[in-house]
Amino acid sequence: MELLTRLQESDFAAWVASSPSLLAYPSILTLHTVGMAIVVGTCVVMDLRILGVAADVPLGALRRAPRLVWSGFLINAATGFALFTTDAEHKAMQTVFYVKLSLIFLALVVYARIRKLVFLTPAPVPSSMSVEAKALAVVSLLLWTGATIAGRLMAYLL
Amino acid sequence: MDAFIEAIRATQISESFRNQVEWLWPLCESLHFLGLSLLIGAAGFFDLRLLGFMRGVSLRSAQRFVPFAIAGLLVNTVTGVIFFVSQPQQYATNPSMWFKLLFLVVAGVNVLVFETTYRRRLLALPADAEMPLSAKVIGAISLVSWFAVLYFGRMLPYLVPNPRSGV
Numbered sequence: 001m002e003l004l005t006r007l008q009e010s011d012f013a014a015w016v017a018s019s020p021s022l023l024a025y026p027s028i029l030t031l032h033t034v035g036m037a038i039v040v041g042t043c044v045v046m047d048l049r050i051l052g053v054a055a056d057v058p059l060g061a062l063r064r065a066p067r068l069v070w071s072g073f074l075i076n077a078a079t080g081f082a083l084f085t086t087d088a089e090h091k092a093m094q095t096v097f098y099v100k101l102s103l104i105f106l107a108l109v110v111y112a113r114i115r116k117l118v119f120l121t122p123a124p125v126p127s128s129m130s131v132e133a134k135a136l137a138v139v140s141l142l143l144w145t146g147a148t149i150a151g152r153l154m155a156y157l158l
Numbered sequence: 159m160d161a162f163i164e165a166i167r168a169t170q171i172s173e174s175f176r177n178q179v180e181w182l183w184p185l186c187e188s189l190h191f192l193g194l195s196l197l198i199g200a201a202g203f204f205d206l207r208l209l210g211f212m213r214g215v216s217l218r219s220a221q222r223f224v225p226f227a228i229a230g231l232l233v234n235t236v237t238g239v240i241f242f243v244s245q246p247q248q249y250a251t252n253p254s255m256w257f258k259l260l261f262l263v264v265a266g267v268n269v270l271v272f273e274t275t276y277r278r279r280l281l282a283l284p285a286d287a288e289m290p291l292s293a294k295v296i297g298a299i300s301l302v303s304w305f306a307v308l309y310f311g312r313m314l315p316y317l318v319p320n321p322r323s324g325v
Binding site: 022029034036038044057144145149151152153156 | 191
Protein backbone atom coordinates (compact mmCIF):
# COMPACT_ATOMS: atom_id res chain seq x y z
CA MET A 1 0.00 0.00 0.00
CA GLU A 2 2.78 2.37 0.91
CA LEU A 3 4.34 1.65 -2.46
CA LEU A 4 1.09 2.63 -4.22
CA THR A 5 0.95 5.88 -2.29
CA ARG A 6 4.54 6.68 -3.18
CA LEU A 7 3.80 5.86 -6.82
CA GLN A 8 0.77 8.10 -6.87
CA GLU A 9 2.64 10.95 -5.21
CA SER A 10 5.66 10.72 -7.52
CA ASP A 11 6.56 13.63 -9.78
CA PHE A 12 5.89 11.41 -12.77
CA ALA A 13 2.33 10.63 -11.67
CA ALA A 14 1.73 14.29 -10.93
CA TRP A 15 2.91 15.22 -14.42
CA VAL A 16 0.73 12.59 -16.11
CA ALA A 17 -2.31 13.48 -14.05
CA SER A 18 -2.23 17.23 -13.92
CA SER A 19 0.03 18.68 -16.60
CA PRO A 20 -2.10 20.96 -18.76
CA SER A 21 -0.26 19.59 -21.79
CA LEU A 22 -2.33 17.47 -24.16
CA LEU A 23 0.79 15.29 -24.37
CA ALA A 24 0.30 14.15 -20.79
CA TYR A 25 -2.83 12.27 -19.72
CA PRO A 26 -4.90 12.71 -22.92
CA SER A 27 -2.20 11.50 -25.30
CA ILE A 28 -1.09 8.65 -23.04
CA LEU A 29 -4.71 7.52 -22.81
CA THR A 30 -5.10 7.83 -26.58
CA LEU A 31 -1.93 5.79 -27.15
CA HIS A 32 -3.42 3.15 -24.86
CA THR A 33 -6.40 2.98 -27.25
CA VAL A 34 -4.10 2.85 -30.29
CA GLY A 35 -2.24 -0.08 -28.71
CA MET A 36 -5.55 -1.80 -27.99
CA ALA A 37 -6.63 -1.44 -31.62
CA ILE A 38 -3.31 -2.98 -32.76
CA VAL A 39 -3.37 -5.91 -30.33
CA VAL A 40 -7.08 -6.72 -30.48
CA GLY A 41 -7.38 -5.94 -34.20
CA THR A 42 -4.48 -8.24 -35.09
CA CYS A 43 -5.72 -11.06 -32.86
CA VAL A 44 -9.27 -10.77 -34.23
CA VAL A 45 -8.02 -11.02 -37.83
CA MET A 46 -5.98 -14.10 -36.91
CA ASP A 47 -8.95 -15.67 -35.09
CA LEU A 48 -11.27 -14.99 -38.03
CA ARG A 49 -8.78 -16.60 -40.42
CA ILE A 50 -8.63 -19.69 -38.19
CA LEU A 51 -12.43 -19.80 -38.10
CA GLY A 52 -12.52 -19.94 -41.90
CA VAL A 53 -12.76 -16.33 -43.04
CA ALA A 54 -10.50 -15.62 -46.04
CA ALA A 55 -9.49 -19.28 -46.12
CA ASP A 56 -7.38 -18.59 -49.22
CA VAL A 57 -5.07 -16.26 -47.28
CA PRO A 58 -1.97 -18.41 -46.71
CA LEU A 59 -1.23 -18.81 -43.00
CA GLY A 60 2.37 -17.90 -43.70
CA ALA A 61 1.16 -14.36 -44.34
CA LEU A 62 0.42 -14.00 -40.63
CA ARG A 63 3.92 -15.12 -39.65
CA ARG A 64 4.91 -11.59 -38.70
CA ALA A 65 1.70 -10.83 -36.83
CA PRO A 66 3.36 -11.49 -33.42
CA ARG A 67 5.53 -8.41 -33.95
CA LEU A 68 2.38 -6.31 -34.18
CA VAL A 69 0.77 -8.01 -31.19
CA TRP A 70 3.83 -7.64 -28.98
CA SER A 71 4.55 -4.05 -30.01
CA GLY A 72 0.94 -3.13 -29.30
CA PHE A 73 1.20 -4.97 -26.00
CA LEU A 74 4.39 -3.10 -25.04
CA ILE A 75 2.76 0.25 -25.86
CA ASN A 76 -0.14 -0.69 -23.62
CA ALA A 77 1.95 -2.08 -20.78
CA ALA A 78 3.91 1.21 -20.72
CA THR A 79 0.93 3.57 -21.16
CA GLY A 80 -1.15 1.40 -18.81
CA PHE A 81 1.50 1.71 -16.10
CA ALA A 82 1.63 5.50 -16.58
CA LEU A 83 -2.16 5.73 -16.29
CA PHE A 84 -2.10 3.45 -13.23
CA THR A 85 0.34 5.70 -11.35
CA THR A 86 -2.12 8.62 -11.48
CA ASP A 87 -4.72 6.71 -9.51
CA ALA A 88 -2.78 3.79 -8.06
CA GLU A 89 -4.47 3.51 -4.68
CA HIS A 90 -7.95 3.50 -6.19
CA LYS A 91 -7.21 1.30 -9.21
CA ALA A 92 -5.47 -1.27 -7.02
CA MET A 93 -8.79 -1.64 -5.16
CA GLN A 94 -10.93 -2.03 -8.29
CA THR A 95 -12.14 -5.59 -8.89
CA VAL A 96 -12.75 -4.80 -12.55
CA PHE A 97 -9.07 -3.85 -12.92
CA TYR A 98 -8.01 -7.35 -11.87
CA VAL A 99 -10.69 -8.83 -14.11
CA LYS A 100 -9.23 -6.87 -17.02
CA LEU A 101 -5.63 -7.92 -16.25
CA SER A 102 -6.67 -11.57 -15.91
CA LEU A 103 -8.58 -11.54 -19.19
CA ILE A 104 -5.58 -9.99 -20.98
CA PHE A 105 -3.23 -12.55 -19.42
CA LEU A 106 -5.50 -15.42 -20.50
CA ALA A 107 -5.93 -13.94 -23.99
CA LEU A 108 -2.15 -13.76 -24.41
CA VAL A 109 -1.75 -17.35 -23.18
CA VAL A 110 -4.38 -18.46 -25.70
CA TYR A 111 -2.64 -16.39 -28.38
CA ALA A 112 0.69 -18.10 -27.68
CA ARG A 113 -1.00 -21.50 -27.77
CA ILE A 114 -2.74 -20.74 -31.09
CA ARG A 115 0.53 -19.55 -32.52
CA LYS A 116 2.30 -22.73 -31.49
CA LEU A 117 -0.54 -24.91 -32.76
CA VAL A 118 -1.20 -23.23 -36.08
CA PHE A 119 1.90 -21.35 -37.11
CA LEU A 120 4.85 -23.15 -35.60
CA THR A 121 3.89 -26.74 -36.39
CA PRO A 122 6.37 -28.16 -38.89
CA ALA A 123 3.79 -30.48 -40.47
CA PRO A 124 2.04 -29.12 -43.56
CA VAL A 125 -0.98 -27.13 -42.48
CA PRO A 126 -4.21 -28.94 -43.30
CA SER A 127 -6.76 -27.04 -45.32
CA SER A 128 -9.23 -26.98 -42.46
CA MET A 129 -8.20 -26.07 -38.94
CA SER A 130 -8.27 -28.52 -36.08
CA VAL A 131 -11.17 -28.36 -33.67
CA GLU A 132 -8.77 -27.25 -30.94
CA ALA A 133 -7.53 -24.30 -33.02
CA LYS A 134 -11.07 -23.20 -33.82
CA ALA A 135 -12.16 -23.53 -30.20
CA LEU A 136 -9.15 -21.47 -29.10
CA ALA A 137 -9.97 -18.82 -31.71
CA VAL A 138 -13.50 -18.48 -30.28
CA VAL A 139 -12.09 -18.30 -26.73
CA SER A 140 -9.62 -15.65 -27.90
CA LEU A 141 -12.43 -13.51 -29.38
CA LEU A 142 -14.41 -13.79 -26.14
CA LEU A 143 -11.41 -12.94 -23.95
CA TRP A 144 -10.47 -9.83 -25.95
CA THR A 145 -14.11 -8.71 -25.96
CA GLY A 146 -14.23 -9.16 -22.19
CA ALA A 147 -10.92 -7.35 -21.66
CA THR A 148 -12.11 -4.39 -23.76
CA ILE A 149 -15.39 -4.12 -21.85
CA ALA A 150 -13.62 -4.47 -18.49
CA GLY A 151 -11.19 -1.71 -19.49
CA ARG A 152 -14.06 0.60 -20.36
CA LEU A 153 -15.91 -0.23 -17.14
CA MET A 154 -12.90 0.84 -15.06
CA ALA A 155 -14.18 4.38 -15.63
CA TYR A 156 -17.60 3.50 -14.25
CA LEU A 157 -17.33 0.86 -11.54
CA LEU A 158 -15.94 1.62 -8.13
CA MET B 159 -24.97 26.25 -33.34
CA ASP B 160 -26.60 26.71 -29.93
CA ALA B 161 -30.05 26.55 -31.51
CA PHE B 162 -29.03 23.37 -33.32
CA ILE B 163 -27.77 21.80 -30.09
CA GLU B 164 -30.91 22.83 -28.24
CA ALA B 165 -33.13 21.47 -31.01
CA ILE B 166 -31.45 18.07 -30.77
CA ARG B 167 -31.51 18.04 -26.98
CA ALA B 168 -35.21 18.89 -27.04
CA THR B 169 -36.13 15.85 -29.12
CA GLN B 170 -37.79 13.02 -27.30
CA ILE B 171 -35.18 10.50 -28.38
CA SER B 172 -32.34 12.64 -27.04
CA GLU B 173 -34.12 13.04 -23.75
CA SER B 174 -34.89 9.35 -23.47
CA PHE B 175 -31.21 8.50 -24.15
CA ARG B 176 -30.18 10.95 -21.42
CA ASN B 177 -32.71 9.65 -18.94
CA GLN B 178 -31.77 6.15 -19.88
CA VAL B 179 -30.49 3.78 -17.27
CA GLU B 180 -26.90 4.23 -16.22
CA TRP B 181 -25.65 1.40 -18.41
CA LEU B 182 -26.55 2.83 -21.82
CA TRP B 183 -23.49 5.09 -22.10
CA PRO B 184 -20.88 2.54 -20.91
CA LEU B 185 -22.53 -0.14 -23.07
CA CYS B 186 -22.28 2.05 -26.17
CA GLU B 187 -18.71 2.99 -25.31
CA SER B 188 -17.72 -0.66 -24.97
CA LEU B 189 -19.33 -1.43 -28.34
CA HIS B 190 -17.60 1.62 -29.85
CA PHE B 191 -14.20 0.31 -28.66
CA LEU B 192 -14.92 -3.20 -29.94
CA GLY B 193 -16.08 -1.75 -33.27
CA LEU B 194 -12.91 0.29 -33.65
CA SER B 195 -10.71 -2.75 -33.00
CA LEU B 196 -12.62 -4.74 -35.61
CA LEU B 197 -12.48 -1.86 -38.10
CA ILE B 198 -8.77 -1.17 -37.66
CA GLY B 199 -7.82 -4.85 -37.57
CA ALA B 200 -9.76 -5.81 -40.69
CA ALA B 201 -9.14 -2.65 -42.72
CA GLY B 202 -5.54 -2.59 -41.51
CA PHE B 203 -4.92 -6.06 -42.93
CA PHE B 204 -6.04 -4.91 -46.38
CA ASP B 205 -4.07 -1.65 -46.04
CA LEU B 206 -0.87 -3.48 -45.07
CA ARG B 207 -1.19 -5.66 -48.18
CA LEU B 208 -1.73 -2.53 -50.30
CA LEU B 209 1.43 -1.12 -48.73
CA GLY B 210 3.34 -4.16 -49.97
CA PHE B 211 3.51 -6.31 -46.83
CA MET B 212 2.47 -9.98 -46.84
CA ARG B 213 3.52 -10.83 -50.37
CA GLY B 214 1.88 -14.09 -51.31
CA VAL B 215 -1.56 -12.85 -50.28
CA SER B 216 -3.62 -11.65 -53.23
CA LEU B 217 -5.64 -8.48 -52.72
CA ARG B 218 -8.65 -10.53 -53.71
CA SER B 219 -8.11 -12.77 -50.66
CA ALA B 220 -7.16 -9.90 -48.35
CA GLN B 221 -10.43 -8.29 -49.35
CA ARG B 222 -12.42 -10.99 -47.58
CA PHE B 223 -11.75 -9.27 -44.25
CA VAL B 224 -13.29 -6.00 -45.51
CA PRO B 225 -16.93 -6.91 -44.58
CA PHE B 226 -15.75 -7.12 -40.95
CA ALA B 227 -14.34 -3.61 -41.22
CA ILE B 228 -17.70 -2.45 -42.55
CA ALA B 229 -19.45 -4.21 -39.65
CA GLY B 230 -17.16 -2.39 -37.19
CA LEU B 231 -17.86 0.91 -38.93
CA LEU B 232 -21.63 0.28 -38.72
CA VAL B 233 -21.45 -0.50 -34.99
CA ASN B 234 -19.49 2.69 -34.46
CA THR B 235 -21.82 4.79 -36.58
CA VAL B 236 -24.86 3.63 -34.60
CA THR B 237 -23.19 4.07 -31.19
CA GLY B 238 -21.61 7.34 -32.33
CA VAL B 239 -25.02 8.73 -33.33
CA ILE B 240 -26.37 7.71 -29.91
CA PHE B 241 -23.53 9.67 -28.21
CA PHE B 242 -24.17 12.69 -30.40
CA VAL B 243 -27.94 12.71 -30.04
CA SER B 244 -27.84 12.33 -26.27
CA GLN B 245 -25.16 14.95 -25.56
CA PRO B 246 -24.82 17.12 -28.72
CA GLN B 247 -23.24 19.99 -26.77
CA GLN B 248 -20.16 17.83 -26.15
CA TYR B 249 -19.54 17.33 -29.85
CA ALA B 250 -21.11 19.98 -32.06
CA THR B 251 -18.64 22.74 -31.21
CA ASN B 252 -15.70 20.48 -30.33
CA PRO B 253 -12.68 20.98 -32.64
CA SER B 254 -11.65 17.37 -32.05
CA MET B 255 -15.01 16.30 -33.52
CA TRP B 256 -14.38 18.32 -36.67
CA PHE B 257 -10.98 16.70 -37.14
CA LYS B 258 -12.52 13.31 -36.54
CA LEU B 259 -15.18 13.93 -39.19
CA LEU B 260 -12.55 15.35 -41.55
CA PHE B 261 -10.51 12.15 -41.36
CA LEU B 262 -13.67 10.05 -41.74
CA VAL B 263 -14.30 11.94 -44.99
CA VAL B 264 -10.67 11.44 -46.08
CA ALA B 265 -11.00 7.70 -45.41
CA GLY B 266 -14.31 7.59 -47.30
CA VAL B 267 -13.04 9.50 -50.34
CA ASN B 268 -9.97 7.24 -50.35
CA VAL B 269 -12.23 4.17 -50.50
CA LEU B 270 -14.20 5.77 -53.35
CA VAL B 271 -11.03 6.51 -55.32
CA PHE B 272 -9.91 2.91 -54.82
CA GLU B 273 -13.30 1.47 -55.82
CA THR B 274 -13.84 3.64 -58.86
CA THR B 275 -10.34 3.94 -60.28
CA TYR B 276 -7.90 1.31 -59.04
CA ARG B 277 -9.86 -1.66 -57.77
CA ARG B 278 -10.07 -3.69 -60.99
CA ARG B 279 -6.45 -3.24 -61.93
CA LEU B 280 -5.08 -3.91 -58.43
CA LEU B 281 -7.30 -6.91 -57.74
CA ALA B 282 -6.04 -8.53 -60.95
CA LEU B 283 -2.46 -8.50 -59.65
CA PRO B 284 -0.96 -11.91 -58.79
CA ALA B 285 -0.55 -12.84 -55.12
CA ASP B 286 3.20 -12.24 -54.99
CA ALA B 287 3.09 -8.95 -56.92
CA GLU B 288 5.06 -5.93 -55.79
CA MET B 289 2.45 -3.21 -55.21
CA PRO B 290 2.46 -0.16 -57.50
CA LEU B 291 2.83 3.30 -56.00
CA SER B 292 -0.91 4.00 -56.34
CA ALA B 293 -1.72 1.02 -54.09
CA LYS B 294 0.84 2.12 -51.50
CA VAL B 295 -0.52 5.67 -51.40
CA ILE B 296 -4.11 4.43 -50.97
CA GLY B 297 -3.04 1.97 -48.25
CA ALA B 298 -1.06 4.65 -46.40
CA ILE B 299 -3.89 7.21 -46.56
CA SER B 300 -6.35 4.63 -45.27
CA LEU B 301 -4.18 3.50 -42.35
CA VAL B 302 -3.28 7.04 -41.32
CA SER B 303 -6.83 8.33 -41.56
CA TRP B 304 -8.38 5.49 -39.52
CA PHE B 305 -5.83 6.01 -36.76
CA ALA B 306 -6.49 9.77 -36.97
CA VAL B 307 -10.22 9.10 -36.54
CA LEU B 308 -9.37 7.05 -33.45
CA TYR B 309 -6.97 9.71 -32.13
CA PHE B 310 -9.40 12.62 -32.42
CA GLY B 311 -12.23 10.47 -31.11
CA ARG B 312 -10.28 9.66 -27.97
CA MET B 313 -9.25 13.30 -27.53
CA LEU B 314 -12.89 14.47 -27.59
CA PRO B 315 -13.34 14.66 -23.79
CA TYR B 316 -10.16 16.72 -23.41
CA LEU B 317 -11.16 19.57 -25.66
CA VAL B 318 -14.60 19.94 -24.10
CA PRO B 319 -15.40 18.85 -20.56
CA ASN B 320 -17.48 15.71 -20.66
CA PRO B 321 -19.64 15.22 -17.60
CA ARG B 322 -21.06 11.83 -18.55
CA SER B 323 -18.15 9.86 -19.87
CA GLY B 324 -15.49 8.46 -17.62
CA VAL B 325 -11.83 8.63 -18.54
